[in-house]
Amino acid sequence: MRKISIRDLEAGSKFTKSLYLDKDTVFVGADQPITQQDLDRLVQFGITFILTDGEKVTADQNDKSSGASGPGYFDTNLPFYQDDENSTRYKYLLEKANSSKVEFNAVFKDCFDLVQKTYKSASEGRYTEIREFREIAERIADHTKTNAQIPILLLSHSHSGYYLYTHICYATFFSVMLGNFLEFSRPKLIDLALASLFADIGMVTVPEEVSEKKGNLTELDLKTIKRHPVTGYQILTQRLKLKNSLAIVALQHHEAVDGSGYPQRILANQIEELTKVFMIADQFAAMIHPRPYRTAILPYEAMKIMISENVNRFDLKMVRLFLNKLSMFPVGSGVVLSDLRMGMVIESNKDKPLRPVIRVTKDADGKRLKHLEFIDLMKDLNLYIQQAIPFSQIY
Numbered sequence: 001m002r003k004i005s006i007r008d009l010e011a012g013s014k015f016t017k018s019l020y021l022d023k024d025t026v027f028v029g030a031d032q033p034i035t036q037q038d039l040d041r042l043v044q045f046g047i048t049f050i051l052t053d054g055e056k057v058t059a060d061q062n063d064k065s066s067g068a069s070g071p072g073y074f075d076t077n078l079p080f081y082q083d084d085e086n087s088t089r090y091k092y093l094l095e096k097a098n099s100s101k102v103e104f105n106a107v108f109k110d111c112f113d114l115v116q117k118t119y120k121s122a123s124e125g126r127y128t129e130i131r132e133f134r135e136i137a138e139r140i141a142d143h144t145k146t147n148a149q150i151p152i153l154l155l156s157h158s159h160s161g162y163y164l165y166t167h168i169c170y171a172t173f174f175s176v177m178l179g180n181f182l183e184f185s186r187p188k189l190i191d192l193a194l195a196s197l198f199a200d201i202g203m204v205t206v207p208e209e210v211s212e213k214k215g216n217l218t219e220l221d222l223k224t225i226k227r228h229p230v231t232g233y234q235i236l237t238q239r240l241k242l243k244n245s246l247a248i249v250a251l252q253h254h255e256a257v258d259g260s261g262y263p264q265r266i267l268a269n270q271i272e273e274l275t276k277v278f279m280i281a282d283q284f285a286a287m288i289h290p291r292p293y294r295t296a297i298l299p300y301e302a303m304k305i306m307i308s309e310n311v312n313r314f315d316l317k318m319v320r321l322f323l324n325k326l327s328m329f330p331v332g333s334g335v336v337l338s339d340l341r342m343g344m345v346i347e348s349n350k351d352k353p354l355r356p357v358i359r360v361t362k363d364a365d366g367k368r369l370k371h372l373e374f375i376d377l378m379k380d381l382n383l384y385i386q387q388a389i390p391f392s393q394i395y
Contacts, residue, residue, distance in 0.1 A: 191245075229253065346358070
C-alpha cells in the first residue's frame with residue numbers, strides 16, 4: 001500500500017479502496033466520504049499519513065456513484081413501465097431505502113470503528129467503557145426499528161476491513177432486525193444490540209495463524225477456536241462488568257437447540273432468548289460474507305442451508321419468521337427470472353418464500369432498463385426465479 005499525506009486529504013473526498021491507519025486498521029471504507037471529523041481525529045492523534053491501494057474518486061466518478069442511478073442506489077428517477085398503485089408503493093420502498101442509505105452507512109461505519117478499536121485493545125489486554133457501546137447499540141436499534149428497508153440496505157451494502165469486525169457489525173444489524181420482527185421493545189432491542197456487539201470478543205484471544213488460516217483446521221486449531229465463547233464470557237463478566245443476561249450471549253452463541261453445539265452442549269430450554277436470535281443472525285451474516293478460507297455464499301444458498309442442513313441448530317419459530325420476512329431469495333438479493341431478466345427482490349410474500357416481489361433492472365440481453373418495472377410473482381404465475389446472483393450483477 002502507498003502512503004498519502006493527510007495534507008492531501010480533504011473533507012468529502014473518497015477513494016476506490018479503503019484507507020488504513022496501518023495494515024490492519026481501516027480508517028475509512030472504500031467509496032465512503034472522508035468527514036472533517038475524520039481529519040480532525042488524524043491531527044488529534046498526531047497521524048501524518050494514511051495507507052491505501054486505491055485511487056481518489058474524481059468529481060465525475062463521484063457524481064455517478066453518489067447519484068440516484070449509481071451502484072448501491074436504487075435509481076428510482078425513471079418512468080413507470082406500468083403506472084398503478086402497486087408500482088407507486090414499490091417505488092416508495094426503494095426511495096425510502098435511498099433516503100436511509102446515508103444514515104445507515106454512518107451508523108455502520110461508527111459501529112465498525114468502535115468494534116475495531118475495542119477488539120484490538122482487548123487483544124492487547126486493554127478494555128473500554130460499556131457506555132460507548134450502549135450509544136451505538138441505541139443508534140442501531142432506533143435505525144432498524146424505524147427503517148423497514150434494513151434488509152435491502154444490508155444486502156446491498158459493502159464494507160471492507162478485517163472480517164471479524166465487519167462480521168460483528170453485520171450480525172448485530174441482522175440480530176436487531178430479527179428482534180424487531182419478533183416485536184421486541186426498544187429497551188430489549190438495545191440489550192440485544194449490545195450483547196451482539198460483544199458476542200465474539202473471545203476471538204481476540206485466538207492466534208492469527210489459526211483465525212486467518214486458509215487451509216483445513218487441525219484438531220488443535222478447532223479446540224483453540226472452540227474456547228472463544230468461554231474466554232469471551234470471562235472477559236465480559238470479569239473485565240468489562242457486563243451484566244450476565246447480556247454476556248451469556250457470548251457464552252452460548254455456538255450452542256444448538258438440539259444439544260449438538262459447544263461449549264456446554266445445552267438444549268433449547270437452556271439457551272437464552274437473546275442468544276437464539278443472535279445465533280440465526282450470526283450464522284446468516286457469516287455465510288453471506290467472505291472468510292479467509294472461502295468466498296461469500298449467495299443469500300439464497302445461505303437461507304437454504306439454514307432451513308435444511310442446519311435447521312436443528314435454531315429455534316424453529318424464529319427461523320420461520322426470518323424466512324417469511326426475507327423470503328427464500330432474501331429481500332435485497334439479486335435474481336434471474338425464468339425469462340432471463342434480472343432484478344432485485346424488494347418485498348417478500350408471506351408464507352410464499354419462493355414468490356417474492358421483484359424490481360426488474362435488466363432485460364433478457366443484460367441491458368439496463370430505462371423504466372421502473374416491478375413483478376409480483378404471486379400474481380404473475382407464468383414467471384419464476386431461475387437462479388440467485390450476486391447483487392453486483394443486477395445494476
